[in-house]
Amino acid sequence: MFPQPKIEVQDLRLSYGTREVIHGISFDIREHEIFGIIGPAQSGKTSLLRCLNRTIEFTAGATATGSIRVDGQDVRKLKNVYELRRRIGMVAPLPVGLPLSIYDNVAFAPRCAGLSSRSELDGLVEQCLRQAALWDEVKDRVDSLGTKLSGGQQQRLTIARALSHQPEILCLDEFSIAIDPVTTMRIEEVLKELKKTMTILLVTNLTQQARRLADRTMFLWNGEIIELDANEVIFSDRVKDRRTRDYVNGFFG
Amino acid sequence: MSAEHFTETPFGRKKQRTEMIARWFLGGMAAAMVVPLLLIVGYIVVQGAPSLSWEFLTTNPRLGGIRGGIWSALVGTLYIVAISLCVSAPIGVLSAVYLNEYAKDNWFTRIVNLAVVNLAGVPSIVHGLFGLGAFVYAAGMGKSILSASLTLSIMTLPVIIASTKEALSAVPISFREACWNVGATRWQTIRRIVLPNSISGILTGVILQVSRTAGETAPVMLTGVATFKAIESTGLFLYHPIQDQCMALSMHLYYIATQANNAPHSLPFGIATVLLGVVLLVNATAIAVRAYLRSRKKW
């Protein structure tokens, strides 16, 4: 008997104006697992993440129905949406360095949440930069501008920012698009460590990445779940849907 | 094959000729604006030179304005510009923040934008009528510096809103999204990221408005600027902002040029020179501020 899932999605439908992009999907995500989401472009993967942390609300004309429960509570009914967003770390595909120093980039979220003690912030900043595999490269220049870092460094800075508010759930949306393979590998190592303390949603275009990291993977196509199963099934001959096998093997993208 | 080879046909030569003519013609049109400007400014300065001196700038006008200097008019202009900007800058900036950061894409927002455009197009004399009806009479402030300043502040509001909006929208949306993703509220995002990074545009817009406000005549002639006030004292504190009327450079120029008798020939030219000088100085400051802050861009 599995304990209560960390995230329960039930019958989620999302429309941008009159165009429906997610057609009533339901699935669970368990605590402390890496949950992979694969699928071609425009399948609703990013929209799904944005529904989770409710940043979808910033898009004019977006309406969602159904429920997303985190620890049993429907997130769409929560009053303090900022609290929710602090429980969820979000890493967007394109690296974004805020026009602040590296230190302030990582200290941004805790400060907004009310943390002001310099010593606590120092400790938190260092920890997050280490977790993002960035500390060694920037420890001598944490006061320099975050926007002047390279693309790969900015992506790790984004990850550090996502970790700075100590989320229970970490969402990564095609995080390796703008970074080199070596850095990607380092971050993948970090993710395997982080799994012990949080639940990770990994949206990725690189099916091999999902294969390496995820415990279970969901194949999302055109807003519908084609298949969801343990990695041993999805990435093997035991895969149930022919479309999943074709996608995993690169016959369409 | 060289390029010349292609133009050796009669048609090709004609094309080249038309091109040259067009270039010179259009350039001439641009020059037609620049040259008169320089000539006119030059003429004004030359004609006004006999009046210009340190005393001219620092002594008060006498004898109905036709003798003495222009100090109290300069100070009056300073008062009304400063007070009007103290009102219109905060309201304008916050208004633009609303429009760019909070307003949803619905009919209400469209009406607000319409109102801003409409406000921008109101003739200056109609602003003067409004100031007369609203501040001088209805609010009982009488003709005073305060009435004139408030009238001007409503007039400068739309331009501050427009330039602030432009400065705010120059901040990439990816910054805002990054802030929302970590749980920052709208205001936290604005206060910590958006506003500090649009300050150069906002400042430039406000400074440019200073120059425009300093030159306005119609709204203030009805609401609080007098053609002449005999003032003995010197220094900056010549007027009581709430009760007094004041003199202003723009009105002084109008009066001396059209109604004063026996004014020396160079006097109105001198006033015009000073007014142009003030405007030029402020605009140059705005351009310099914009260039400096742009060089320190953080992304």
Add this chain to the structure above:
Amino acid sequence: MPPCLTHPTSAATHAKPKRGQVGVLIERAIEALIYLCGFSAIIFVFGIFFFVFREGAPFLAKLNLGEFLFSIDWFPTSQTQAKYGVGALIVGTLSVTTLAMVIAVPFGLGAAVFVSEFCTGKVKETLKVVIELLAAIPSVVWGFVGLTVMSPIIIKTFQVPIGVNMFNGALLLALMSVPIMVSIGEDALKAVPDSYREAGIALGATKWQLVWRVLLPAAKNGLLAAVLLGVGRAIGETMAVLMATGHSVRIPHSVFDPVRTLTATIAAELGETSKGSDHYQVLFLIGILLFSITFVVNLAADLIVKGIRKK
């Protein structure tokens, strides 16, 4: 930096901070202020209409709209039979504006094309700065220029008796409207996609042919908006026309006749009226008339501009 943990540990290493109540309240107050300022433009527009209307409203009872708008008998100070026909004033405004646009449009759009398509680098920057400075000159200075500089030149060059007339005012208005037209016109030309330019060049067109046959037609909406905004500016201008168009309330027969505009009339005559008198109220009604005209013109221009900027 204080020593700290080198291994990532559980999420509850640091205590979860909480925002102070005061902080949240201040934020709510600031946001309320922002919303209020957001509405302020609407409040002010209604306010302007309301207070101007209020001062002029009592006269409406006696007003014959047809006579008001179309009669050219403007005798507000007559003791026996005061007449308030603004027909001649409307013609004054329209004539000066039209003549100004006839002069300004070719120059303004020509300069816009020149700056946008034929200029680069330092020349472009300098030209743009100069045009910006042209826009910064206060209208009272322009009026002064018209009165003292242009007037004698016009008298001498065209052999006419009076130098303050429609032509003088139109020249000034043209110089004042050109910067707006150049700026918006430039935006309109910039908004034409580069693909148009590339296609034209690939077909062997010269710069001029490109402009004349491809860019101008493509940008015509924006250029129209630029002209409309120039018109709006010209109609609403007060000081320059007050000082440079003369004082004659008559239908002009030549461009060198003095005229009077709606705006100049208010500025010139309000000081001589007593509060609440008929003359006073009529001047406020002229204000409402002006308000309505410029509203329509600016609305039209804005709708067109929004169309281009969206692209």
